[in-house]
């Protein structure tokens with residue numbers, strides 16, 4: 001019995017050719033981010049239609065750097081708890097205070113009505129996560145940011161190709177962070193990117209490029225200066241070359257993901273499931289079940305991998321506090337994610353639907 005994987009990158013010959021080309025060029029990486037990295041930044045910028053793009057080596061690096069742009073030391077950042085822990089870690093890394101907000105039960109993105117209650121004079125950033133590829137309510141969140149002079153940084157790790165009111169995610173917030181981890185819609189061995197839409201985008205771009213390469217600035221031949229701390233966060237040439245090929249396929253692969261999600265939303269006979277939204281890029285598709293461990297075990301026995309996204313961050317020892325997030329906590333116990341990657345065949349899809357319906 002062949003296994004139906006939860007995640008699986010979609011590749012063809014073009015990625016093979018791209019990797020071989022980089023390998024044989026002997027130019028595998030540069031702190032300056034020239035070569036394939038720069039090409040990828042330019043193509044992704046056109047794809048999402050933002051002002052500037054800075055490629056880095058992971059979504060985690062993108063979040064760490066983006067939050068370092070606005071001095072958040074001892075300031076508050078509002079974020080959902082239902083996310084990968086990197087979203088919150090980036091706040092601690094920058095000396096900020098995470099303020100977790102509950103989510104909307106329909107989209108599992110942060111609930112704007114609950115955000116306003118958390119805003120204080122210490123709030124510096126709102127950090128929405130476009131959960132599973134569904135955009136957060138950017139109209140209301142942007143308004144809250146504008147009215148309260150707060151920066152908007154988006155965690156778009158799940159949202160390469162998602163649109164909000166017909167504009168691509170990446171073209172809205174001050175800074176928007178993408179992940180190109182191998183499980184993501186646009187897959188690389190490792191990679192990430194920060195899209196910039198602020199008015200002072202040129203200055204931010206310069207700072208981010210310095211920070212992604214150990215703080216190196218004012219390069220002139222072999223001479224350079226270092227004025228601020230930086231890290232080794234630059235993207236390598238293999239990732240960028242694969243990314244360029246993945247980007248050409250992204251609309252196609254996302255439309256396949258949408259077809260799969262449409263079938264799940266029509267045919268899975270459970271009330272609590274991810275809604276179908278034509279603007280969503282469906283990084284994964286979630287359902288909610290009561291008997292989760294047993295349910296996942298039964299599916300696995302039939303050769304179907306599922307996931308749990310996520311254990312809420314505020315329940316980890318590092319983040320434990322007295323806050324109560326009733327919807328997040330309930331969903332954290334029930335959520336199961338199903339495969340939506342484009343390698344799923346029609347037969348696989350029918351099998352997943354039939355098996356899920358059998359065991360719910």
Ligand SMILES: Cc1ncc(COP(=O)(O)O)c(C=O)c1O
Pocket residue numbers: 057058059060061083084086087129155157158179180181191192
């Ligand atoms: C919501 C979210 N944020 C951030 C990240 C971090 O991205 P990366 O794994 O590329 O560091 C991920 C990836 O797993 C994610 O799902």
